[in-house]
Amino acid sequence: MAIGCCTLAEDQQVLPGGERQPLLELHEVVKTYPTAQGDFMALKGISADFYAGEFVGILGKSGAGKTTLINMITGVDRITSGEVLAMGVSMHALGEDQAARWRGKNMGIVFQTFRLMPTLSLVNNVRLPVDFCGAYQPRASFARALALLESMEMSEHALKLPSQISGGQQQRVAIARALANDPPIIVADEPTGRLDSATSAIIMRIFERLAREGKLVLMATHDFSIAQYFSRRLEIADGVLVADSGRVGG
Amino acid sequence: MINWQAFAWLRPRWAKALADVVGNRVRLLLVVASIAVGLFAVGMIATMHYMLSEDMTASYEQVNPANIYLYTTPFETKFVDSVRRMPEVKDAQAERTFSVRLRSGKDEWTRINVKAVADMESMSINRVRVLEGKWPPGDKEIVFDRHKLESAHIAVGDMVEVRLADDTLREMKCVGVVQDQTIGAVGAGGYFLADLQAYVSDDTLQWLGQTPGWNVLLVTAAENAYDEAYLHVLAEKIVDRVERNDHLVMNRVVRRRDDHPNMVYVEAMSGTLFALGFLVVFLSAFLITNTLMALLNQQVEQIGVMKTVGAKRRQVISVYMVLILTFSLLGLMISLAFSGRAAYRLLEFLSKDLNIIPQGYRREPGAILLQVLIALVVPQLAGAFPVLRAAMLSVQEAFNGAWLLKSSDEVKWLDFFITRLHLPRPLLISLRNTFRRKGRLALTLITLAMGGAMFIATFNVRSSMQTLIHTLSRYFIADVNLTMERPYRLEDISRVLTTIPEVGQFEAWAGARAEILDENGEPGETVNLMAPPAESALIEPVMLKGRWLLPGDQNAIVLSELFLSNFPDIEVGDTIRLRVNGKDTTWVVVGFFQFAGKAARYVAYADYTYLSQLTHQVGKSYSYRIIAARPLKTIEEQKQLGQILETVLNRYGYQVNDISPGLWLLQSATTGLDMLVIFLLIMAALAALVGSIGLTGTLSMNVLERTREIAVMRAIGASDRIVMQLVIVEGVLIGMIGWFLGCLVAFPISQGLWVVISTALFGVSAEFTVDATGFVLWIFVVLILSLLASILPARNAARMTIREALAYE
Structure with missing residues (x-):
């Protein structure tokens, strides 16, 4: 089941000469943190372009800089230098509220710890992004949330609270929430980190499907065993991009 | 099959706010209780304030209170008709008031005030409310007001014995108990110092030793009954008419139609209680801030999530403001449910002491509005700081918890x-x-x-x-305050008192009713003027300004604190003009003393000798103050001394009007x-x-x-x-x-x-x-x-x- 209102692969702007424009561009992204011992450089000038339909794995050991890079991409943390262009928009030039609105509409985020609202039913968790920044219509948003839960095989639990379902199920709901506003970009930070291998496989297949449907899916993980699911693999070590398996399609 | 669509109407953000309200029962209870307590305090006080003012005024107006009281030499009923015909007068009523003494123990007599009205059945001014038994009293029957009746141990159906001025004893049947809200309206001391009030029919007057004729004229004004200045002018006009009819006005009192004798206590209470009520609101606001800070500490991550999925700061703030609003509305519901009822219960409890008739429970719109306003504003203000602080967090700060660690x-x-x-x-x-x-x-x-x-x-x-x-x-050092039926020679009374071994020392005091004259020479408020002998040992005044009386003072006068608040222009050294026994006199104010407050009305002390001369009572006195030979600690002991005094004085042929134990006076003065x-x-x-x-x-x-x-x-x-x-x-x-x-x-x-x-x-x-x-x-x-x-x-x-x-x- 296609869960976007349209597939971005068809929709995406094509540059003169037939080349597609990247959905996400990283230019020399640097991030340093001040510490007692002096500045610590977590990202040392990372550049990469990402396109619709890619399922990108950002791989690296703990402390390599994966989460920092994800935070730069989602705009929840400020870059020290360089630029992140998402769909042509410089995320870091936006104010906090503008960034929140932009992110809510264009970028779905999935966390390792799911981060569902504990007091909201699953269906309302999925409706929340629509409520905050979508064109909210009570019944339409409800129907869409149910459809998203259905696509994650979670509709029968729609009125349950997050605490009433398993971790794997919570992650599926979190993915449904990330898709609520039909964003072209999905960013996931270790989404399988708390799941067993069988459940992880289910989640990975969902992301695979989303990429096939035209989304750009970026996933940070330290688990090299799931690398086979990615259409493109970036490897980071000590804040440096050490390997990029390259664009697929293009 | 669940009908999912049924849940679609509520926006998720509000669903979250409501879910957070009920999500933690202890927190819900604490926040709602904090809000409810503050609102309850203010709600109860405001309701009380409104109800008390309204009920006091309404129940007082229901008795059709007199605006003018004139105490005169006896007059006939037809004179009342002539006053009633005056265009400025709405109604007039004649009364006869006098004191007798009621047997309150084997040899114990208490002074009571007795009142008879021309046509008691259709009494139109200062109407009483019948609580028990019948009204009006028939021939040789007596009805009592409930104030101080308990201490007299009298019930309907009892035979009571009264002692007249000439020591004649009369037995009367108590046939009813009434409530008279005008008690304390005249006379110094107000409600709490007033004597027990009784009512008899006019047919009984002669049997009780009263000469024919009425001695009090009550008048209600046809207009401006709430304007004290106007009432003074009207009073003067009626006094002129009285005097033209060859009657002498001894005393006059003017009262607004809404001026309940105990209003002073309500006024004194209101401001203080409001201040305390708002302090409770202030404290409950602190609790709200505290609880919300804790709640937001727990919700920091959720705020981060909301921002991640697209919430602007304003939206985050609105979620928590709705949460606070929901808490407020719950607190408001509790407060509204209980504050009004609690206030009315309290009002009923106090109604006897305040001598008012509660007008029935009702909702007070003013008090409700105040609670609603506070509920809408205070919790929101209290929550504003923690909510704003949390909403300002960046997603990163929210997720890494650095903010929590900082604090x-x-x-x-x-x-x-x-x-x-x-x-x-x-x-x-x-x-x-x-x-x-x-x-x-x-x-x-x-x-x-x-x-x-x-x-x-x-x-x-x-x-x-x-x-x-x-x-x-x-001010009440004397063990016994003795009031004689008429002024007796000081020398004669002294001779008797010195023969009583229980008497330690005594003083003769002079006293008179006076009226304050305004700049036009028009009399106004009544003053209870007392005159102890120079260097009296039976009074130790608390001076606020100036000095006390000194030997040799002539027209020096010391005034109670009520003059200070009501006549702020009067200073020590100024003169004040008083009408004493119908004679206009000028006094030099030498000081102000502190007495029992506004309820005690106007009290002044002057020199004994000077006042005796003014009242043509030189060498004579109505009033004697006695100290026992050994210290008396209780009212009972003082009463016993009073009985001894009366027995001995009676034996010598001196008639006693009243014996008041000093402690009893003190107790009455401070009951309020x-x-x-x-x-x-x-x-x-x-x-x-x-x-x-x-x-x-x-x-x-x-x-x-x-x-x-x-x-x-x-x-x-x-x-x-x-x-x-x-x-x-x-x-x-x-x-x-x-x-x-x-x-x-x-x-x-x-x-x-x-x-x-x-x-x-x-x-x-x-x-x-x-x-x-x-x-x-x-x-x-x-x-x-x-x-x-x-x-x-x-x-x-x-x-x-x-x-x-x-x-x-």
């Missing part, structure tokens, strides 16, 4: 200090825990300290009132003050309640936030008892610090409260005294409260399994 756990100074104390380990942990959340601790302590200060202040105010009563006793204490105690209870809610809230939040820590402690072997002990010791520690701070704050608060109350009652601030009772009682209250407040969180902490605790997120 807590850093108590290096304490660590330095407590590691040097050789205390048991669990106690050290409790001590450190107490100071971990400094902001929360500060707010809790402020609430507890202010609540405690209010509690202690109540007792200090009560003590100051007792000091004041003690001070007033200096008790009502204030009742109110203050209610406020103290509310303050204590706010304090305990604050403490329970803080401990619950602390325990909740330390769930993980408690689990770890249990995992490494801490028993249930140790876990409970940690929480309870922390609670008691906070309670004790709160008590100590409360004691410190109590001083300025008590003093301020007393200044406000004493100024409202007396027009000037009276001496402030500190009473240990409040301080001692509060430490017990705090101990019990902190134990109770910590038991629930402590039990929760102890009952938590390690798995549950570690699963907490």
Whole structure:
């Protein structure tokens, strides 16, 4: 089941000469943190372009800089230098509220710890992004949330609270929430980190499907065993991009 | 099959707000209780204020109170008709009032005031309300007003014995009990000093030794019945008419139609109680801030998530403001449900003391509006700071918890200090825990300290009132105040009194009713003018300004505090003009003294010799004040002395009009003050309640936030008892610090409260005294409260399994 209102692969702007424009561009992204011992450089000038339909794995050991890079991409943390262009928009030039609105509409985020609202039913968790920044219509948003839960095989639990379902199920709901506003970009930070291998496989297949449907899916993980699911693999070590398996399609 | 669409109408953000409201029952209870207590305090006071003012005015107006009282030489009924025909007069009524003495014990007689009205059946002015038995009284029957009836031990159906001025005894049947709201409207001393009031028919007057004719003319004004200045002018016009008819006006009193004799107490109470009510609201706002800070601490991650999925700051703020609004509306519902009823119960309770008729329970729109306004504004303001602070967090700050760490756990100074104390380990942990959340601790302590200060202040105010009563006793030093039926020669009475071994010393005092003359020479307010002999030992006045009377003073006069507040232009050294016994006189004001407040009306002291000359009573006196040979401690002892005096004086042929024990006068003069204490105690209870809610809230939040820590402690072997002990010791520690701070704050608060109350009652601030009772009682209250407040969180902490605790997120 296609869960976007349209597939971005068809929709995406094509540059003169037939080349597609990247959905996400990283230019020399640097991030340093001040510490007692002096500045610590977590990202040392990372550049990469990402396109619709890619399922990108950002791989690296703990402390390599994966989460920092994800935070730069989602705009929840400020870059020290360089630029992140998402769909042509410089995320870091936006104010906090503008960034929140932009992110809510264009970028779905999935966390390792799911981060569902504990007091909201699953269906309302999925409706929340629509409520905050979508064109909210009570019944339409409800129907869409149910459809998203259905696509994650979670509709029968729609009125349950997050605490009433398993971790794997919570992650599926979190993915449904990330898709609520039909964003072209999905960013996931270790989404399988708390799941067993069988459940992880289910989640990975969902992301695979989303990429096939035209989304750009970026996933940070330290688990090299799931690398086979990615259409493109970036490897980071000590804040440096050490390997990029390259664009697929293009 | 579930109908999903049925849930679609509510936006998820509001669903979240509502879910957060009911998500934690303890938190819900604490926040709603905090809001409800504040609203209840203000709601109850406001309802009380409105109801009391309305009921007092309404029930007073229902009796069609006289606007003008003229005490005259006897006149006939037809004269009343002529006054009634005056265009400015709505109605007029003739009364006969006089004193007789009622047997209140074997040899004990109490002065009562008796009143007869021309046509009692259709009495139109100063109507009474029949409480029991019949009205009007028939021939040789008597009806009593309920005020002071209990102390006379008389019931409907009883035969009572009265003693007339010529010592004739008459037996009458008590046939009814009524309520007369105009008691205290005339005469110095007001309601609480008024004598027991009785009513007889005009047919009985002659049998009670009264000469024909009426001696009081009551008038209601056809217009401007609420305008005191106009009523004075009208009174003067009627006095002219009375005097043209060859009658003499001895005394006149003017009262507005809404001027209930006990209004002064209501006015004195209102401002103070409103101030206290708002203080409770202020404290409850602190609790709201504290609880919301804790709630937002727990929700920081959720705020991060909301921002991640697209929420703007404004939207985050609105979610929590709706949450607060929901709490407020719940608190408001509770307050509205109970505050009105509580106020009315209190009003009913006080109605007897205040001599009003409650007009029935109703909702007071003003009080409701006030509660709604406070509910809509105060919690929102209280929550604004924590909500704004949380909404300003960036997603990154929200997720990494750096914000939480910034505000807590850093108590290096304490660590330095407590590691040097050789205390048991669990106690050290409790001590450190107490100071971990400094902001929360500060707010809790402020609430507890202010609540405690209010509690202690109540007792200090009560003590100051007792000091004041003690001070007033200096005006009632005599054991017995003797009023004779007519002025007797001082020499003769002295001769008799010196033969009585129980009498230690005595003084003859002069007295007169006077009226204050305005700049046009028009008489106004009535003054109770008393004149002790020079260098009297039976009065020790408390001077506010100027000096007391000195030997040789001629037309010197010392005025009570009511002159200070009502005639602020009068200064020491100024002259004041009074009409005494129909004669216009000029007096030099030499000082102002403090008396029993506004309710005691206008009281003045002048030189005995000078007043005797003015009243043509030189060498004679109506009034004698007696001190016993041995100190008398009780009213009973004083009454016994009074009986001895009367027996002996009667034996010598001197007729006694009244014998008042000094302590009884003091007690009556200060009864009204008790009502204030009742109110203050209610406020103290509310303050204590706010304090305990604050403490329970803080401990619950602390325990909740330390769930993980408690689990770890249990995992490494801490028993249930140790876990409970940690929480309870922390609670008691906070309670004790709160008590100590409360004691410190109590001083300025008590003093301020007393200044406000004493100024409202007396027009000037009276001496402030500190009473240990409040301080001692509060430490017990705090101990019990902190134990109770910590038991629930402590039990929760102890009952938590390690798995549950570690699963907490």
